[in-house]
Amino acid sequence: MPSQLLKTQSYVNGQWKDAQSGQEYQVVNPATGELIAKVADCAAADAEVAVELAHEAFLSWRKTTAKERSQIMRKWFDLIMTNQDELAEIMTMECGKPLAESKGEVAYGGSFIEWFGEEAKRVYGDMIPAPAGDRKVLVNKQPVGVCSAITPWNFPLAMITRKCAPAIAAGCTIVIKPAEATPLTALALCELAEQAGLPKGVLNVVTASSGKEVGEVLSTHPLVKKISFTGSTPVGKILLKQSADTVKKLSMELGGNAPFIVFDDADIDAAIKGAMASKYRNTGQTCVCANRFIVQSGIHDEFVKALAKASDELKLGNGLDEGITQGPLINKAAIDKVSGLVDDAKKKGADVVTGGEPFSSKGGYFYKPTVLTGIKDGMDIATEEIFGPVCPVFKFDKEEEAIAIANDTPFGLAAYFYSQNLSQIWRVADELEYGMVGINEGIISTEVAPFGGVKESGMGREGSKYGIDEYIEMKYLCMGGLA
Numbered sequence: 032m033p034s035q036l037l038k039t040q041s042y043v044n045g046q047w048k049d050a051q052s053g054q055e056y057q058v059v060n061p062a063t064g065e066l067i068a069k070v071a072d073c074a075a076a077d078a079e080v081a082v083e084l085a086h087e088a089f090l091s092w093r094k095t096t097a098k099e100r101s102q103i104m105r106k107w108f109d110l111i112m113t114n115q116d117e118l119a120e121i122m123t124m125e126c127g128k129p130l131a132e133s134k135g136e137v138a139y140g141g142s143f144i145e146w147f148g149e150e151a152k153r154v155y156g157d158m159i160p161a162p163a164g165d166r167k168v169l170v171n172k173q174p175v176g177v178c179s180a181i182t183p184w185n186f187p188l189a190m191i192t193r194k195c196a197p198a199i200a201a202g203c204t205i206v207i208k209p210a211e212a213t214p215l216t217a218l219a220l221c222e223l224a225e226q227a228g229l230p231k232g233v234l235n236v237v238t239a240s241s242g243k244e245v246g247e248v249l250s251t252h253p254l255v256k257k258i259s260f261t262g263s264t265p266v267g268k269i270l271l272k273q274s275a276d277t278v279k280k281l282s283m284e285l286g287g288n289a290p291f292i293v294f295d296d297a298d299i300d301a302a303i304k305g306a307m308a309s310k311y312r313n314t315g316q317t318c319v320c321a322n323r324f325i326v327q328s329g330i331h332d333e334f335v336k337a338l339a340k341a342s343d344e345l346k347l348g349n350g351l352d353e354g355i356t357q358g359p360l361i362n363k364a365a366i367d368k369v370s371g372l373v374d375d376a377k378k379k380g381a382d383v384v385t386g387g388e389p390f391s392s393k394g395g396y397f398y399k400p401t402v403l404t405g406i407k408d409g410m411d412i413a414t415e416e417i418f419g420p421v422c423p424v425f426k427f428d429k430e431e432e433a434i435a436i437a438n439d440t441p442f443g444l445a446a447y448f449y450s451q452n453l454s455q456i457w458r459v460a461d462e463l464e465y466g467m468v469g470i471n472e473g474i475i476s477t478e479v480a481p482f483g484g485v486k487e488s489g490m491g492r493e494g495s496k497y498g499i500d501e502y503i504e505m506k507y508l509c510m511g512g513l514a
């Protein structure tokens with residue numbers, strides 16, 4: 032187990048701190064159930080101190096030049112990539128994803144620091160042609176102030192850097208509460224930020240066994256001007272309500288229910304490749320995983336057969352072991368949720384083509400890769416975000432049916448479809464009510480593109496040239512009295 036980067040205390044104002052209460056909580060490996068570490072279990076008082084110190088740091092950090100911020104961020108990115116293996120090992124131990132996926136996430140998460148370190152130098156204001164000769168009209172862009180972030184367990188590094196990178200690049204400071212299940216990767220990031228020269232109080236991580244108490248401070252404290260949340264829609268709604276009294280700037284990256292439509296003319300090999308990549312990434316535990324397979328009747332049976340065959344070839348086990356391509360689910364509650372959805376579907380008439388039950392392994396929370404057909408309205412799996420390695424397959428005949436099924440959800444994060452007909456591609460891309468659409472591609476996330484959803488999948492965008500705007504306020508200056 033890597034020692035240099037393994038930290039178990041909160042990181043506040045450049046110091047490693049126990050919770051004021053002295054309380055700790057256990058972080059366990061979901062593949063084995065073994066204890067990895069005991070971590071500071073902070074509460075409201077710890078979060079309040081972090082916010083106040085982040086505010087103090089903001090008063091000086093906002094006065095640094097974009098170039099100074101950019102140079103520190105570049106060093107931080109370089110250190111993350113130098114420590115990629117160690118960070119990946121910590122990540123796999125606490126969240127279970129196979130080591131190769133963890134290494135990929137380190138590079139993906141690091142790319143937000145690299146990207147926004149560059150974007151820092153391109154936050155341009157405006158000089159607007161004035162409506163009268165006695166004045167100048169300008170727009171000045173300034174950092175929002177102290178930000179807070181609350182993040183999920185499934186991408187323990189990337190969901191943090193996708194928020195702290197634009198915030199820090201813009202000149203803000205930030206207080207982060209990582210998911211209770213995966214605090215160690217977040218704390219390791221702080222160690223590397225300190226080595227890169229990030230001043231104290233700019234990046235702060237407050238660990239806690241529950242989000243409620245610390246989250247309440249981070250969503251109501253008057254010194255916090257912006258909250259960025261990534262997680263489930265129900266929790267996002269709680270934070271939206273809690274943030275209202277102080278009218279905070281908001282970014283919400285919430286739940287998904289991605290349709291994966293396959294038309295008769297699709298390249299079936301490409302569709303299977305995309306389906307496997309999208310569905311089984313992080314053992315089906317990502318917000319953009321294909322959640323419903325909607326397959327045209329002409330290609331349905333061939334697609335189902337190929338999907339089941341590829342699913343059977345996945346190798347379940349401890350993500351640290353060689354050749355493992357499917358890790359555990361994050362905890363017992365996740366196993367119970369996925370089992371409940373599959374059992375409900377079976378009871379209501381779905382057929383199990385492969386899988387359909389937990390995979391018994393000592394201490395770990397494993398579920399067999401599963402393909403179900405005959406999915407109908409009324410089955411819970413037809414509407415719920417599965418967050419596990421299960422492929423429910425709907426069959427359709429006409430294009431408009433597929434679009435209606437795909438859009439029939441309160442969610443609107445990612446959608447995918449496979450077709451080789453250009454007119455159909457433009458028609459379907461226009462009609463899908465989602466923030467992001469993969470066309471003949473199952474893996475679409477990148478730091479250069481705007482990531483985010485519509486409807487109850489959230490608001491705002493992360494990454495891309497748009498991502499830094501979430502941490503900027505525009506100030507209009509009218510310079511009058513000029514002869």
Ligand SMILES: NC(=O)c1ccc[n+]([C@@H]2O[C@H](COP(=O)([O-])OP(=O)(O)OC[C@H]3O[C@@H](n4cnc5c(N)ncnc54)[C@H](O)[C@@H]3O)[C@@H](O)[C@H]2O)c1
Nearest residue numbers: 182183184209210242243246262263266284285286287318
């Ligand atoms: N849209 C995206 O970019 C994106 C990315 C990753 C995950 N997700 C979504 O996140 C969910 C899975 O992640 P999860 O299980 O960690 O989600 P979750 O909503 O249960 O927890 C997310 C974070 O919120 C905190 N939290 C929980 N209750 C809280 C409360 N009352 N007040 C304040 N904070 C609270 C948790 O401690 C955790 O840090 C899925 O719905 C997935 O779709 C979305």
Ligand SMILES: O=C[C@H](O)CS(=O)(=O)O
Nearest residue numbers: 185186316317318319476
């Ligand atoms: O789970 C949600 C993440 O945002 C997925 S991704 O890493 O951005 O594709």
